Amino acid sequence: MMGDNNYFPEDIIDEEPENEESFGYHYGTGQYPPPYSGIQPPQPADSFAVAALVIGILSLMFAFLSGIGGIFLGALGIIFAVLSRGDERMSAQGRIGAGLSAGGIVLGGLILLALVSVLSSGAFQREFEKELERYGIGSELPDDGGDDDFYRNFMEDGGFEDDLPGV
Amino acid sequence: MKRPISELKRRARRAMRGRYALLIGAALLLSLITGMGSSFSMSLFGGTTKFSVVMGQAFSFVLSLIFSVFSAGLAYIYLNVSRGRKTGYGDLFYMFGQHPDRVILVSLVMSVIQYICMLPGLIYSYRVSASELMNVANFSDMTALLRYAAVFFVLMMAGTVLSTVLTLPISLSYYLLIDNAEMGPGEALLGSVRMMKGNYGRYIYMLLSFAGLLILGVLSGGLGMLWVQPYVEVTIAGFYRDLIGEFDRGYA
Numbered sequence: 509m510m511g512d513n514n515y516f517p518e519d520i521i522d523e524e525p526e527n528e529e530s531f532g533y534h535y536g537t538g539q540y541p542p543p544y545s546g547i548q549p550p551q552p553a554d555s556f557a558v559a560a561l562v563i564g565i566l567s568l569m570f571a572f573l574s575g576i577g578g579i580f581l582g583a584l585g586i587i588f589a590v591l592s593r594g595d596e597r598m599s600a601q602g603r604i605g606a607g608l609s610a611g612g613i614v615l616g617g618l619i620l621l622a623l624v625s626v627l628s629s630g631a632f633q634r635e636f637e638k639e640l641e642r643y644g645i646g647s648e649l650p651d652d653g654g655d656d657d658f659y660r661n662f663m664e665d666g667g668f669e670d671d672l673p674g675v
Numbered sequence: 676m677k678r679p680i681s682e683l684k685r686r687a688r689r690a691m692r693g694r695y696a697l698l699i700g701a702a703l704l705l706s707l708i709t710g711m712g713s714s715f716s717m718s719l720f721g722g723t724t725k726f727s728v729v730m731g732q733a734f735s736f737v738l739s740l741i742f743s744v745f746s747a748g749l750a751y752i753y754l755n756v757s758r759g760r761k762t763g764y765g766d767l768f769y770m771f772g773q774h775p776d777r778v779i780l781v782s783l784v785m786s787v788i789q790y791i792c793m794l795p796g797l798i799y800s801y802r803v804s805a806s807e808l809m810n811v812a813n814f815s816d817m818t819a820l821l822r823y824a825a826v827f828f829v830l831m832m833a834g835t836v837l838s839t840v841l842t843l844p845i846s847l848s849y850y851l852l853i854d855n856a857e858m859g860p861g862e863a864l865l866g867s868v869r870m871m872k873g874n875y876g877r878y879i880y881m882l883l884s885f886a887g888l889l890i891l892g893v894l895s896g897g898l899g900m901l902w903v904q905p906y907v908e909v910t911i912a913g914f915y916r917d918l919i920g921e922f923d924r925g926y927a
Contacts (some may be wrong), residue, residue, distance in 0.1 A: 568786060579726075579894055580894070580895055580896050580898075581895075582894075583891040583892070583894035583899055584891075584895040584898060584899050585894065586891050587888060587891050587892065587899040587902055587903060588902070591688060591691075591902060591906065593685075593688060593691060594688055594689050595685060595689055613894070635692035
């Protein structure tokens with residue numbers, strides 16, 4: 509049963525808190541905010557909410573570039589948006605950041621899927637093999653020693669001519 | 676009064692404000708220490724012979740017991756942050772001055788349970804022959820690679836779930852040792868079992884409520900875990916404080 513056990517450490521009584529915010533007037537301390545002075549102090553921007561917003565924008569940008577970058581940054585943006593909530597509800601910046609980050613993840617996922625399906629398609633692989641053959645990287649190398657024999661020249665320049673097929 | 680999990684999480688978020696650098700830094704420092712220990716173990720017993728495998732496992736086990744004192748120190752930092760108390764990197768070493776043998780004995784019980792649960796997976800990984808591993812490494816036999824990975828993954832996952840369930844009742848032992856300098860390891864283990872009685876559902880629900888964030892942490896390449904892990908741990912510290920009735924006595 510909670511509350512009625514003997515494990516309560518008595519040494520924490522009268523301990524001065526370091527983090528004033530956590531012991532402020534917002535919760536259960538019986539203290540109240542200073543009286544209303546007529547001027548509302550500006551709300552300090554929560555660093556997590558700002559980070560979520562910036563990362564959310566970046567996640568959308570990187571989603572277009574690579575897909576995986578959108579997922580990576582989007583996940584981080586949502587984490588920051590969640591942590592930006594303190595006692596209060598998520599700020600507008602945090603909410604927008606979370607939305608953009610979620611968009612980054614979805615977009616990144618879709619682009620990654622599209623990329624994988626294109627790379628694994630037969631047409632792409634045939635084109636890829638053609639390109640490889642053009643540079644002499646295939647099961648058999650052309651032995652004409654022409655100027656476009658990039659692979660052979662590269663291997664010979666590097667001193668790896670023994671590793672060339674048929675040598 | 677049992678606080679709802681959402682309130683414990685809210686309290687954790689509030690307590691962590693402005694203290695993430697310490698929370699992340701302390702966790703990274705502990706990872707660095709344990710990483711260095713693992714490297715040392717690998718350099719001493721890195722071979723594939725039966726002797727070096729057994730010795731390597733035994734050495735890692737002993738090291739993990741010593742490192743558990745640092746883990747308890749990290750738990751002390753989380754508890755202090757939850758309480759809004761002053762804390763710092765030096766508190767990682769706090770339990771070395773509080774009869775560390777108590778922590779090591781509690782950790783021994785936890786580690787034995789975890790090792791027994793992981794044993795099938797570990798034995799499987801060592802039983803795969805060298806020639807099979809060569810094939811796997813060369814990707815020449817994709818079926819063997821997939822079979823090896825699938826069986827290993829299933830065994831390790833089953834072991835992780837089983838060890839989590841079995842260590843659930845004693846999961847608050849470190850906090851009891853931190854708060855009660857004179858408490859013995861057996862008393863701490865029994866105390867945790869007693870405290871957790873009737874609260875398993877709430878505790879599991881609390882852990883599962885972090886599933887989404889943990890998945891996001893993995894999706895972010897592990898970087899997000901730097902923020903998620905302290906959030907989980909400070910909430911667990913809050914759960915412990917709720918069970919000992921600290922909030923009922925007016926502490927924030």
